Each structure stands twice: as C-alpha cells, then as structure tokens.
Amino acid sequence: MNSRLLKEWTQLNKNGNKYYLCPIEENDMTHWQSEFEGPNNSPYRGHKFTLYLDIPSNYPMSPPKVRFKPYSMPHVNVDWKTGAVCLDILESMWSPIFNLQYVVESCLRLLTEPNGESPLNLELGILLRVSDHTGYNGLINYYLNHPHNSLSSK
Amino acid sequence: MESTDRRNMRTQFQALFDTLRDPQSNSYLLELFASMIVSPELQEEWLNGGDSNKVKGCSQEFIDSLPRVPRSEIPLKESCPICYEKFGDDEYPLVAELPHCHHYFDVQCISLWLSKHATCPLCRDVVNQKTFDNIDLSKAELEEDWGMYS
Numbered sequence: 001m002n003s004r005l006l007k008e009w010t011q012l013n014k015n016g017n018k019y020y021l022c023p024i025e026e027n028d029m030t031h032w033q034s035e036f037e038g039p040n041n042s043p044y045r046g047h048k049f050t051l052y053l054d055i056p057s058n059y060p061m062s063p064p065k066v067r068f069k070p071y072s073m074p075h076v077n078v079d080w081k082t083g084a085v086c087l088d089i090l091e092s093m094w095s096p097i098f099n100l101q102y103v104v105e106s107c108l109r110l111l112t113e114p115n116g117e118s119p120l121n122l123e124l125g126i127l128l129r130v131s132d133h134t135g136y137n138g139l140i141n142y143y144l145n146h147p148h149n150s151l152s153s154k
Numbered sequence: 155m156e157s158t159d160r161r162n163m164r165t166q167f168q169a170l171f172d173t174l175r176d177p178q179s180n181s182y183l184l185e186l187f188a189s190m191i192v193s194p195e196l197q198e199e200w201l202n203g204g205d206s207n208k209v210k211g212c213s214q215e216f217i218d219s220l221p222r223v224p225r226s227e228i229p230l231k232e233s234c235p236i237c238y239e240k241f242g243d244d245e246y247p248l249v250a251e252l253p254h255c256h257h258y259f260d261v262q263c264i265s266l267w268l269s270k271h272a273t274c275p276l277c278r279d280v281v282n283q284k285t286f287d288n289i290d291l292s293k294a295e296l297e298e299d300w301g302m303y304s
C-alpha cells in the first residue's frame with residue numbers, strides 16, 4: 001500500500017504542489033506536513049499555518065492522523081492545545097479513495113466553513129452558536145496574535 | 155473518599171452515555187453534554203468504543219462471492235480508485251464489481267476494505283444488504299397505491 005503514497009508524491013510534484021505537502025524527512029513517508037496561508041475570506045487571512053499528517057501503516061484503508069501545530073490554530077473544530085482536528089472524513093466518513101491533498105483541502109475548507117456541531121474549542125463554539133460574529137472574530141484574532149498562550153479554559 | 159465518588163460518578167455517566175448512544179440518532183447533544191463534564195481523552199475513548207461496535211465488515215463468504223469482471227470487459231486504461239494503479243498495469247488483473255452500484259476495484263483492494271466496512275468507497279452504497287428487502291417493500295407500496303385507486 002505504500003506505493004500509493006509514492007504515487008501521490010509523484011502526482012503532487014507534477015501538479016505544482018500548491019499546499020507544500022511533503023514528507024517531513026526525505027526517506028520517511030509516514031510523516032508529512034503541509035504549509036498554507038489562511039484563506040482571504042476567513043479570519044485567518046495573513047497568517048501561515050502548518051498541518052501535520054501521520055500516515056498509518058494500513059493507509060489508505062485508515063485515514064491519516066491530522067493536527068495543526070499546537071497552540072497555532074484557534075478554530076471551533078481544532079483542539080487549541082494539541083492541534084487535533086475534528087473532521088468527519090478523518091473518522092467515520094473516511095474512504096480509501098481520498099488522498100492527502102484532499103485531506104489538506106478539507107482542512108482548509110474548515111477555515112472558511114467552521115462546523116458548530118462538533119466543537120473542540122468550546123469558547124469559539126459558543127460564540128459561533130449564538131452568532132456573535134464580532135466576539136468570534138475578535139477571539140480568533142486575539143489567539144492568532146498571542147500564540148503559545150494557553151488562554152482556553154482547557 | 156472524594157476520588158471514589160468521582161469514580162462512581164464516572165462509571166454512571168459512562169453507563170448513561172452508552173445507553174443513550176443510538177447509532178441512528180444525531181449524537182450531537184450527547185457529545186456536547188459529555189464534552190462539558192468529561193476530559194477529552196475519556197470522550198475519545200468512549201466514542202471510539204461506540205464506533206468499534208458500530209463498524210461492521212462484510213463476511214469473508216460475501217467478499218469471496220463478489221462478481222469478477224471478465225478479462226475482456228476490464229477497462230485496462232482506468233485505475234483502481236483505491237490504489238490508483240491502472241488495471242492494465244497488472245498482467246493478470248483481478249477486478250471485482252460491487253453488486254448494486256457496479257463500481258470496479260481490484261479484488262485485493264476492495265477485499266481489504268470490505269473486511270472492515272460494508273460500504274462502497276466511491277458512493278457509500280451499503281454493499282451487503284439483501285436486495286430482496288427493497289424490492290419487496292416497493293412492490294408492497296405499489297400494490298397499496300393501486301388499491302387506493304381501484
């Protein structure tokens with residue numbers, strides 16, 4: 001199954017690899033990372049983010065484990081402390097036809113379309129649920145400008 | 155004393171959690187409830203416990219009985235959606251067709267997936283449901299409709 005990862009790697013390089021998705025070390029296909037900028041139409045614009053993808057030995061039968069750099073992503077569906085991402089396609093909705101680029105794109109989409117139904121960050125979850133957009137964007141901004149600050153109640 | 159109380163409470167909550175956790179219903183409220191009183195590690199443990207009971211693969215018998223695509227009908231230039239290899243790159247390709255949705259996969263790849271899941275990777279069709287159930291039901295409904303107008 002590891003030839004699948006090689007195929008993905010070849011394909012990424014052929015297509016310009018716009019999310020800088022690559023193995024962290026050259027000879028180890030089990031740990032990847034991706035770097036991208038916050039989307040323009042989101043409170044994350046102007047900031048850079050790193051996503052880590054750990055590939056299980058039975059990939060693509062099981063999804064990669066995905067997390068942002070700890071204390072870097074203030075998001076309803078991201079654990080601020082660990083960076084863990086809550087996304088259905090990384091759990092029960094995983095399909096072996098998905099690939100790493102699709103996973104990165106799905107995480108990026110989460111930045112413009114947060115899902116209030118499965119909050120990992122409760123403060124942001126509550127602000128989103130009561131539609132307090134000023135508070136929501138303000139808190140995200142505060143976090144972004146105070147990284148490494150364990151502000152959250154958890 | 156205090157820690158015993160807490161342990162008791164935890165056991166009771168876990169029991170409550172397991173009882174309420176209905177695979178059919180949206181478990182959002184339950185998870186929200188759990189998220190307010192239980193540590194994230196424990197939530198994950200419970201949720202994964204629930205999932206492992208829920209996820210069921212197909213029987214080996216069912217997997218072995220999947221129809222094989224005759225060699226002359228295999229689209230050699232198309233790729234297996236799971237491993238991304240072209241069917242034609244294999245000198246002796248073994249390709250299986252799923253019963254309802256007719257999607258094609260390498261026998262090896264789809265067998266591995268179906269041993270742990272019961273859905274088509276492409277369209278999420280449940281592959282091992284007895285087709286007769288659906289046919290009988292629609293027929294019964296049809297007869298009922300006809301009865302109304304006769």
Ligand SMILES: [Zn+2]
Nearest residue numbers: 234237260263
């Ligand atoms: Zn395959």
Ligand SMILES: [Zn+2]
Nearest residue numbers: 255257274277
């Ligand atoms: Zn299908």
